[in-house]
Amino acid sequence: MSDGNCQSDDISSLCVKKFKKCDQNENGVKESQLQLKDFVPSKILNNNTNRKIVCALGNFRDKSGEALVILEKNAFKEEELNEKGYFSEDSELRTFFQNDIYGNYVCFPNSSINGVKTTIIYPATDKHIAKYSQQESHIIQETPQLYEKFTSTHIEKEQFNLQWVYNILEGKSEQDRVVYDNKCEKEGFVLLPDLKWDGLTKETLYLLAIVRQRGIKSLRDLDGSHLLLLKRVRDEGKKAILDKYNVAGSQLRIYLHYQPSFYHLHVHFTYLKHEAPGIYAEKSHLLDTVIDNIEMMSNYYQKATLPFTIREMDTLFNVYETNGYIKRIKQNVELIDK
Amino acid sequence: MSDGNCQSDDISSLCVKKFKKCDQNENGVKESQLQLKDFVPSKILNNNTNRKIVCALGNFRDKSGEALVILEKNAFKEEELNEKGYFSEDSELRTFFQNDIYGNYVCFPNSSINGVKTTIIYPATDKHIAKYSQQESHIIQETPQLYEKFTSTHIEKEQFNLQWVYNILEGKSEQDRVVYDNKCEKEGFVLLPDLKWDGLTKETLYLLAIVRQRGIKSLRDLDGSHLLLLKRVRDEGKKAILDKYNVAGSQLRIYLHYQPSFYHLHVHFTYLKHEAPGIYAEKSHLLDTVIDNIEMMSNYYQKATLPFTIREMDTLFNVYETNGYIKRIKQNVELIDK
Numbered sequence: 001m002s003d004g005n006c007q008s009d010d011i012s013s014l015c016v017k018k019f020k021k022c023d024q025n026e027n028g029v030k031e032s033q034l035q036l037k038d039f040v041p042s043k044i045l046n047n048n049t050n051r052k053i054v055c056a057l058g059n060f061r062d063k064s065g066e067a068l069v070i071l072e073k074n075a076f077k078e079e080e081l082n083e084k085g086y087f088s089e090d091s092e093l094r095t096f097f098q099n100d101i102y103g104n105y106v107c108f109p110n111s112s113i114n115g116v117k118t119t120i121i122y123p124a125t126d127k128h129i130a131k132y133s134q135q136e137s138h139i140i141q142e143t144p145q146l147y148e149k150f151t152s153t154h155i156e157k158e159q160f161n162l163q164w165v166y167n168i169l170e171g172k173s174e175q176d177r178v179v180y181d182n183k184c185e186k187e188g189f190v191l192l193p194d195l196k197w198d199g200l201t202k203e204t205l206y207l208l209a210i211v212r213q214r215g216i217k218s219l220r221d222l223d224g225s226h227l228l229l230l231k232r233v234r235d236e237g238k239k240a241i242l243d244k245y246n247v248a249g250s251q252l253r254i255y256l257h258y259q260p261s262f263y264h265l266h267v268h269f270t271y272l273k274h275e276a277p278g279i280y281a282e283k284s285h286l287l288d289t290v291i292d293n294i295e296m297m298s299n300y301y302q303k304a305t306l307p308f309t310i311r312e313m314d315t316l317f318n319v320y321e322t323n324g325y326i327k328r329i330k331q332n333v334e335l336i337d338k
Numbered sequence: 339m340s341d342g343n344c345q346s347d348d349i350s351s352l353c354v355k356k357f358k359k360c361d362q363n364e365n366g367v368k369e370s371q372l373q374l375k376d377f378v379p380s381k382i383l384n385n386n387t388n389r390k391i392v393c394a395l396g397n398f399r400d401k402s403g404e405a406l407v408i409l410e411k412n413a414f415k416e417e418e419l420n421e422k423g424y425f426s427e428d429s430e431l432r433t434f435f436q437n438d439i440y441g442n443y444v445c446f447p448n449s450s451i452n453g454v455k456t457t458i459i460y461p462a463t464d465k466h467i468a469k470y471s472q473q474e475s476h477i478i479q480e481t482p483q484l485y486e487k488f489t490s491t492h493i494e495k496e497q498f499n500l501q502w503v504y505n506i507l508e509g510k511s512e513q514d515r516v517v518y519d520n521k522c523e524k525e526g527f528v529l530l531p532d533l534k535w536d537g538l539t540k541e542t543l544y545l546l547a548i549v550r551q552r553g554i555k556s557l558r559d560l561d562g563s564h565l566l567l568l569k570r571v572r573d574e575g576k577k578a579i580l581d582k583y584n585v586a587g588s589q590l591r592i593y594l595h596y597q598p599s600f601y602h603l604h605v606h607f608t609y610l611k612h613e614a615p616g617i618y619a620e621k622s623h624l625l626d627t628v629i630d631n632i633e634m635m636s637n638y639y640q641k642a643t644l645p646f647t648i649r650e651m652d653t654l655f656n657v658y659e660t661n662g663y664i665k666r667i668k669q670n671v672e673l674i675d676k
Binding site: 073111120123140281303309 | 377387391392407427429450453455476477541588631634641642643
């Protein structure tokens with residue numbers, strides 16, 4: 001599903017492919033004929049102001065076909081933080097303001113440490129362009145009525161293929177990756193590393209618990225009858241991660257996505273300090289809060305209005321658009337109050 | 339309070355204080371005597387490679403006392419992405435590798451667009467140093483009982499200084515920054531750009547609504563009696579932002595922090611695509627969800643268990659530690675189930 005980080009994810013996965021190829025062909029590569037001064041941008045497809053990555057679509061003068069230029073500011077390297085780097089005579093400091101012990105400035109360092117990571121894809125296909133395009137996202141406040149009328153119908157109609165999930169649960173695939181397995185059909189679950197995680201680096205720890213019980217599509221279906229299951233996932237999941245990875249339960253972010261990326265109940269476990277994709281308030285629901293809500297009100301998730309974000313490329317967007325709950329204004333969409 | 343982004347948060351909240359003072363003293367401020375070439379770093383306290391922010395501890399040559407230098411790469415601005423900026427003759431492109439349609443390069447752009455945001459704190463106290471050092475974070479599940487016993491007592495004891503908030507509400511400072519003002523003492527509020535935002539770039543839009551009613555410390559205090567106030571903030575805030583910045587309400591993330599950085603009720607408005615600091619599920623509560631929860635159960639926030647993250651440097655950490663709810667294991671802490 002969509003979130004603010006998808007572009008970086010895409011760029012990274014693309015980079016992996018490229019780097020691998022590069023290892024093989026490095027010596028045969030010729031110098032670039034492409035020059036940034038010849039690039040004429042036509043549209044900014046994506047500007048991640050947090051990670052400082054921008055993607056521009058355009059073309060190169062006197063060349064046919066479209067091109068993508070992706071720029072990313074580099075992270076600071078420790079070896080630049082010395083008298084030859086940022087703290088050298090070349091670093092010009094312009095004062096923005098200064099007050100008491102605090103000062104805000106702009107520093108213009110030596111250009112040698114000012115490189116910007118640049119990726120050029122040329123010629124770029126429509127698929128590349130779609131991949132790097134940030135789509136307008138909007139929040140939908142899904143009432144129980146809207147869920148029944150549109151979301152639920154959409155889920156049934158799409159009949160998402162869950163065979164890969166059943167293969168894991170039935171021991172037919174990924175068995176070597178399983179970290180913990182509770183085989184109880186009603187309250188058991190399988191815990192395994194998420195595919196985004198290398199399985200080693202504590203800083204980016206990311207595991208997924210997939211429940212054995214079938215037919216629980218999402219948060220929306222949860223009620224008092226699932227409390228034991230949810231507590232097992234929380235408590236046994238925490239313990240398994242402490243045993244295997246030595247990360248305390250209080251250092252874990254344990255949560256469900258709404259909407260989820262597949263409609264078979266699963267719970268995410270990430271390291272609290274890790275800014276994993278999709279951990280935002282409009283998408284993630286902490287398991288402890290879910291349990292607390294159900295304990296206070298057994299049918300909380302059947303009564304609550306649940307927000308979710310949606311992009312134009314999501315098929316669910318079309319459902320809400322066709323039914324008049326979202327309208328496009330210029331290149332934007334806007335929710336209509338009904 | 340603490341989260342993966344705490345450093346940014348801290349920098350920003352610090353800026354609030356600075357800007358306030360700055361507003362008053364602007365004309366009296368002299369140019370900086372500090373030069374980066376005189377800075378001798380002794381330790382990198384924190385290096386956020388995701389957001390490209392680094393914090394170095396050290397001292398200035400021939401000056402006594404310690405100093406903090408915080409460097410942050412700037413996000414890309416659309417006006418830099420043209421033939422006068424990144425796509426100009428000045429942009430030197432060095433090929434890292436090139437393969438088929440993909441190429442990876444390093445670009446050295448004109449130094450004028452290569453500014454790095456720089457904050458200097460000098461002299462820095464131990465408190466500053468602790469604040470900018472990366473610390474272990476943990477989630478606490480705050481039951482109503484724990485709130486009454488520890489958090490509430492802590493808030494009263496600390497008696498956070500809210501004079502700067504009252505100055506804004508009373509029109510004594512930052513009046514030129516106010517975007518919208520509803521003067522009703524019970525259900526009114528002031529909307530103004532957060533100091534993390536430049537007030538211009540749509541991509542990083544960030545405003546703050548500060549309610550006029552005093553004594554509402556946080557989410558914990560909210561109940562049915564505040565529904566009108568909360569709906570006003572939501573609806574009038576959305577409208578003011580649409581009118582002034584042309585951003586639709588459905589493209590806004592509207593939320594409260596728990597714990598908040600100051601204990602006078604305020605609501606954050608950020609652009610949905612902007613990964614603002616502290617928007618994670620363990621810290622942010624969407625205003626729509628807050629309203630929905632109170633409508634379902636008037637005393638929801640007095641009955642609910644609310645999670646919050648805590649770092650060792652937070653004074654609240656000591657309260658929970660002293661009372662045996664958190665223990666340190668090696669350099670870690672762990673929640674004790676009681």
